[in-house]
Amino acid sequence: MKHARGWGLALVAVGLLVSAAFLCRFVDGSHQSGQWVPDSTLAVWVIPLAVLCQGLAHVLRAKNAQRLLRVVRPTTWRILFSGLSVGFLFNALLPFRLGELVRAHLIGRQMRISRAVVLFTILFERAVDGLVLALCAVGIGLATRAQAPEAAALMLRLAMGVGAASVAVAVLAWLLFTQNRRMLRAVGAFTALLNDRLKDRTRFVLWSIIYGTHVIFRSARLGRFVVTSMGMWVLYLGSMAALAHGFAPGHGALAILGTAVSAYLAVGVPSGPGFLGTFHYYFSELARGMLGIDGVPLGLSLVSWAVLIGPFSAVGLYFLLQRGREQAADAPVALEPLKNKLHRDSDISREFSHFLDEYFSGQALSHVLSTGELRGDFRMVHTFKGGSNASTLLVWDGEGLRVRKVTLPQHLEKLKAQHDWLESRRHLPHLPRPLRELRTEDYYAFDLEYRKEYVPFFQFIHSEDVERGKQVLDRVLDFVDQHLYEHAERRDEPDMLERYLREKVVAKVNDAAALSPTLAALLAHDTLCINGQHYENMGPALARLRANPRALAELASMRQTPIHGDLTVDNLIVRKEDGDFLVLDPNNENAISDPVVDLGKLCQSLHSGYEFLCQVSRAKVEGAVVEYEESMSSRYAELYLHLQRRFETTLPPEVRRTVLFHEAVHYCRMLTYRARINPSSLPAFFATAVRLFNQFNDQYASETSASPLQGEDPSRKRLA
Numbered sequence: 239m240k241h242a243r244g245w246g247l248a249l250v251a252v253g254l255l256v257s258a259a260f261l262c263r264f265v266d267g268s269h270q271s272g273q274w275v276p277d278s279t280l281a282v283w284v285i286p287l288a289v290l291c292q293g294l295a296h297v298l299r300a301k302n303a304q305r306l307l308r309v310v311r312p313t314t315w316r317i318l319f320s321g322l323s324v325g326f327l328f329n330a331l332l333p334f335r336l337g338e339l340v341r342a343h344l345i346g347r348q349m350r351i352s353r354a355v356v357l358f359t360i361l362f363e364r365a366v367d368g369l370v371l372a373l374c375a376v377g378i379g380l381a382t383r384a385q386a387p388e389a390a391a392l393m394l395r396l397a398m399g400v401g402a403a404s405v406a407v408a409v410l411a412w413l414l415f416t417q418n419r420r421m422l423r424a425v426g427a428f429t430a431l432l433n434d435r436l437k438d439r440t441r442f443v444l445w446s447i448i449y450g451t452h453v454i455f456r457s458a459r460l461g462r463f464v465v466t467s468m469g470m471w472v473l474y475l476g477s478m479a480a481l482a483h484g485f486a487p488g489h490g491a492l493a494i495l496g497t498a499v500s501a502y503l504a505v506g507v508p509s510g511p512g513f514l515g516t517f518h519y520y521f522s523e524l525a526r527g528m529l530g531i532d533g534v535p536l537g538l539s540l541v542s543w544a545v546l547i548g549p550f551s552a553v554g555l556y557f558l559l560q561r562g563r564e565q566a567a568d569a570p571v572a573l574e575p576l577k578n579k580l581h582r583d584s585d586i587s588r589e590f591s592h593f594l595d596e597y598f599s600g601q602a603l604s605h606v607l608s609t610g611e612l613r614g615d616f617r618m619v620h621t622f623k624g625g626s627n628a629s630t631l632l633v634w635d636g637e638g639l640r641v642r643k644v645t646l647p648q649h650l651e652k653l654k655a656q657h658d659w660l661e662s663r664r665h666l667p668h669l670p671r672p673l674r675e676l677r678t679e680d681y682y683a684f685d686l687e688y689r690k691e692y693v694p695f696f697q698f699i700h701s702e703d704v705e706r707g708k709q710v711l712d713r714v715l716d717f718v719d720q721h722l723y724e725h726a727e728r729r730d731e732p733d734m735l736e737r738y739l740r741e742k743v744v745a746k747v748n749d750a751a752a753l754s755p756t757l758a759a760l761l762a763h764d765t766l767c768i769n770g771q772h773y774e775n776m777g778p779a780l781a782r783l784r785a786n787p788r789a790l791a792e793l794a795s796m797r798q799t800p801i802h803g804d805l806t807v808d809n810l811i812v813r814k815e816d817g818d819f820l821v822l823d824p825n826n827e828n829a830i831s832d833p834v835v836d837l838g839k840l841c842q843s844l845h846s847g848y849e850f851l852c853q854v855s856r857a858k859v860e861g862a863v864v865e866y867e868e869s870m871s872s873r874y875a876e877l878y879l880h881l882q883r884r885f886e887t888t889l890p891p892e893v894r895r896t897v898l899f900h901e902a903v904h905y906c907r908m909l910t911y912r913a914r915i916n917p918s919s920l921p922a923f924f925a926t927a928v929r930l931f932n933q934f935n936d937q938y939a940s941e942t943s944a945s946p947l948q949g950e951d952p953s954r955k956r957l958a
Contacts, residue, residue, distance in 0.1 A: 284484030291477035327554030355450035368404030389527020426598030500524030838900030902930035
């Protein structure tokens, strides 16, 4: 605080010195040019009247700011008035009205709300000012074209510039309010170039502005805002009209009003009010024509500029000096910054990273969620990784925290099936309990109990003793075996196996290749070099599998029973206190319903490191060479070894061998999803599937022979 205050005072000092130097030069030049008209007088009594009108108008401006910002967070008029006056001071010292940035920063910091939203309200306020001023100027310019053609023409040009700037701000506000998809995708593409932390902060700031437009336009009393703005401008124009009347008392109301409008057009020129020469040039040109006189004394320009700038800048300097005595506010309740997205008690941008990724890429579901938040249907507190067509959120709905799973109406079947699966098993331990379903025209959702004392199993594995992780893993496997799986005899299902290969492997790989030219090019090779090791590509590996009767027989032997279907580390949460666990997100879209599918999912995590693979941002591909960063924790390796030892005592050898196959299939099934969310990392997931199919085939190495696909155009090769 003291450091920032010191820099502010130093900037004020430099600005005053520079302004004083230019003022002296300007006055000296004016004397020499003959612009100073010494026999003209200005009635002194109008100066305090003009200052009083200015002060009252600034009071109304601060009141208007309070009207906009109190819907974001309750605040006092003094905070807004002090921020306005300090911003006004820096407007006088800096070009291009940069003091508005200072004002937004000071108010945002004191209110602990988004500075970007404060800046938006300032721009909105200035856009209203511009429209009022432009309309007045156009009216006066048109009315005085005959009497003062040059001045009227200049006034109309300035009015067009002010009006255009105001309309541009209004259009921007409309684009933000309507969440224009093209604009958001452009922002998403640009921010994707930044590092993760800066990307999340930038996107969250931009989304906060959108959020703020809805909060303000929905809740603020804009009618009163407009009425107050009109009254404020009556005072502003009355202030300058009093000065014009004091200088030229014999002129009509139109000339006096035109001179008053001229002062605000001149002060609004982009060089800034601190540059007295610019103000005097435009003001004298306009006022000369409005008043119908041969010359405008420098005294009128100086007094008008001083009334516009001086008193309120002095008030700003006073508040700037007082800022060092302010006390820090009490720390907020931890949940409040998450419930109120425009509050800035702490940095919460990382909590919404997944949501913001999807929102700025233009995904429809993220816009449905944003709209629900903006309407006030619920408050997003945290976003989790979701599936391909659903999102998982922690929300506050007025009654408490809930985990909400949401999807679009056209994709509700899968999520509805998950709800029904959980509802039918609500009597079982270790499963989340559904609370309610929600159906609207925009989305389908259901809520689950929120267990704040539980942490992700991934975190538990890497923060607790490894033996505790092994115990949890054993208890999870015992739970699904005793409570989810049903006793059933194995049956040979060769047709089901073939359909599984065709739909979940071949079709998924081909669909992903259609989305990714890089993957399509990889499929043209018979072998791949993956991180320095050579493997048969997907086509030859599948041909080798199909040529192995023993492997096909073992895969076709199936035990049909209800399963969880997505038993990855990502879908387990654990209570650190006692190791209790919950199994999340069942999936009934597996085609094969055998417990080995769940085991393959566990190995997808602990063996091939799915959670670590998801952190890979891109894979390098050159011809048949695929390279990407592989990382696997020692804890995962220990748990996988423990899992293999358990398999040796609980599974017959022919079932153990099939686990690798299902682990490989799981990677094929996710390829189209990965192609959509991050095509740069897609080759890493495909390469993992290729490696696993090779490892599966190697279990039968003495009984198989390679049978690569032949006779096809390599550029058009697809899986058979």
